[in-house]
Amino acid sequence: MLNIKINSDSLTERFIKYAKIDTQSDPFSTSIPSTEKQKNLGKLLADELLALGLSDAHLDEWGYVYATLPSNSDKKVPVVCFCSHMDTSPDSSGENVKPIVHKNYQGEDLILPDDQTVILKMADHKDLKNQIGNDIITASGTTLLGADNKAGVAEIMEAVTYLAQNPDIKHGDIKILFTPDEEIGRGVDKADLEKLGADLAYTIDGETLGSIEDETFSADGAVLTINGISAHPGFAKGKMESAIKIAGDILAALPKDYLSPESTQQKEGFVHPVGMSGSVEQAEIRFIIRDFDDELLKAHATLIEETTKNVLKNYPHSSYQLDIKAQYRNMKRILDQYPYIIENGVEAIKRAGVEPKKQSIRGGTDGSRLSYMGLPCPNIFAGEHAFHSKQEWVSVQDMIKATETIIHIANIYEEKA
Template identity: 45%
Template sequence: MTDTSSFDKALEQRLVAYCEIDSQSDEHSPSKPSTAIQLDVQRHLQAELEKIGASDIELTSYGALLATVPATDPNAPTIGFCAHVDTAPQFNAANVKPRVHRAWSGTDITFPDNADLVLNAETSDYLGDRVGDDIITASGLTLLGADDKAGVAIIMTMAEHLLSTPGLKHGKVRLAFTPDEEIGRGVDDALPEDFGVDFAYTLDGAKRGTMEYETFSADGAVVTISGVSAHPGYAKDKMVNALHVAAAITSALDEDGTTPETTDGTQGFTHIYAQDGGSSETTLRFIIRDFELEGLAERGARLQAVCAKAEADFPGAKVSCEITKQYRNMRYWLEDDMTPVDLARDAMRELGMDPKSVPIRGGTDGSRLTELGVPCPNLFTGMMEIHGPLEWISVQDMALATKTILTIIDRAAR
């Protein structure tokens, strides 16, 4: 395997520093970005980009940070690299305390702030392949934030290498660090034009050697239930409890057997992830996922039918179901031009990897960018067990990802 040790120290230092900055997004916020704390990361990166000598540094009105590594070969294509700075709102991400387990021996990794947690090859099987690597985790009370600050660190380290190494032949390289990816709002309509690239890659993947060019298609749904309020002591034949209606909707969907905990592979699902309110009015929030547009439409129609039936079954209740588009399977566009996919595969093979591409049961900023005309598959970073307290990453995987994108840049200019 190619030696990547020259990048290890910079990647470790960057990831630890980035993860210590709280940057959770918030789907309930209408602002751009959804939380001001995401701009704390962007300003940190902006100063770092200025220090390493990047050009065209711009913090946009919609919260994305853009920059350029100027071309040394004007005939080579302009390639973009993208990562998101927000962390997932599903788990605590405040006061992250990263811990580096150097040259991990294969023994249990424990967490000083949560004695009940144990990370080993049984709780995360890929970890068993990384014996001897430097493993970074959080301390047990938070997620780590390697999703996707690992991608940010990899792109920054790549940019620093290009800017500090004379004589390298490459085209213009564009960097984009986006907010709000975790809540499906990472790609503003203005980003494709502002990015200005021939094609791009997100650094938002998992195991080394993996690249995704097929993702879920995704919609979101908000179901609002209005019941009939009455004093519970005198409620007979008067009250309609919105929570009972909500339970009926959830139960009907569970009977289909297509929830996240019962599906895998290329199966889609409908997932209720939040409920707010009480007996008079309650709101349910869903994500709807399928690899094919026909399946996505069928799942949306099924949810609407369940809501209509619930309204009919509970006279007096009012049930509305609003479905909004989120992103689409990037395969629909990439299969027409596989240039960035083939280039990445060739780069991985050059570095001794056997590239693997499987449909990703999720989405990236690349899903939306591809739909908007910027072909953008997703590359590995090494992050594992994301969105929870067992999240971890190998520094050596990050270094190999850095070498991969440098090889992509090099091959594109040959």
């Protein structure tokens, strides 16, 4: 068994350095990456990897970072890739992030200084009960932290650094892939898997300590366009059919006690309006549609359409258009064909001294699409919690265990080759 000793100060400093760099992605941008500032972190990571001796490390024109830690084994070992995304969610500001380390957490409320209405309470964050004595990192109250997924980025970088500095730990070729725009569903749009040259991968983007996830939502995006009838408001009686009001009626008619994020859990899917814009003449509602069952995605889209048709019975001169776009699919179908990938991940978590938790994600990762692109890729815990919010937090000790898990995964594939 490997005796791995991760330097907690080094890992903490690395994470904080990355967290301070604004890498928020933009769902309304058509550029790749969606925001140029994501490349600021990408260039830093590529430079750090080059300094470690990974001579092929580079940031490409699309904002992806590629690198290889060469094999130190005489065996023919499967090529393993570790992947995390560099962008942070558009749901909360990622500008001017001020990470705070709360040392030796003892269960107290964590009041964030820049907005003292933002308070982390154990009653609201159940996993805090497992963090007594640990060091908790939060932001300062006005931004997200960015542990989703800079915790994963930092853990991969720390693991690669450790392996480069400890050549007695045997491993095959290790590929590193850092992606942009995962938070807006475009994380692997321009990923070059031929250049990457990996046989399998693990995203490091999960939540709870010990979790390994082989199943995600399947996901579609939907845009509903309402074409109303405009008229001068002073002379609109019997003529105007406001697209804004029609959109409001449609939203009000959708289910609230089921098929809605705030009323679903576990394997239950949902239809979620995430944005609306428009005028009297035309309005647009943007939805995300989620379920673990692909067939139910179709049923959920039908619900949107049938609800729209029923509402429009009251607006006989208006019309609609519903456009559905596939985003990603449940990776379990692919991963079930490669059980050893999960088995080796579980074994690595055990070797890190952690109880493995095999579970599903009520969300998606780059691994969903990578799996369907020919690179089977489950998700390993990074330790991030309350992501996409100002209450986001991560435990340094959980990050250490994730780093150890990465190192064990690399070693297990060499050991079993």
